Amino acid sequence: GTIEVGFLTTANRLLSKTVxxxxxxxxxxxxxxxxxxxxxxxxxxxxAFNSQLQGTQAIxxxxxxxxxxxxxxxxxxxxxxxSGEVEHIKANFAPK
Numbered sequence: 001g002t003i004e005v006g007f008l009t010t011a012n013r014l015l016s017k018t019v020x021x022x023x024x025x026x027x028x029x030x031x032x033x034x035x036x037x038x039x040x041x042x043x044x045x046x047x048a049f050n051s052q053l054q055g056t057q058a059i060x061x062x063x064x065x066x067x068x069x070x071x072x073x074x075x076x077x078x079x080x081x082x083s084g085e086v087e088h089i090k091a092n093f094a095p096k
Contacts, residue, residue, distance in 0.1 A: 004034075008066050013066060013067050
């Protein structure tokens with residue numbers, strides 16, 4: 001399948017990519033990350049972890065204040081709210 005993957009750096013910068021069968025993507029340890037099936041059929045992922053020391057991040061600022069922004073539809077689905085609510089929240093975390 002096709003999956004959109006991404007993570008947010010400690011500077012709240014989004015790095016994302018669409019991966020397909022056979023592709024590899026590495027999430028750095030301790031950073032907020034996501035993956036979502038963007039295809040029309042099933043998709044499978046193999047994940048492996050190399051440490052139990054996950055680190056910490058301020059989740060709200062990381063998710064809603066990232067540059068470029070985390071796609072609204074991903075946040076809406078993750079938090080089970082509407083796109084309008086996500087956009088409202090993002091506006092509160094926009095860089096000043």
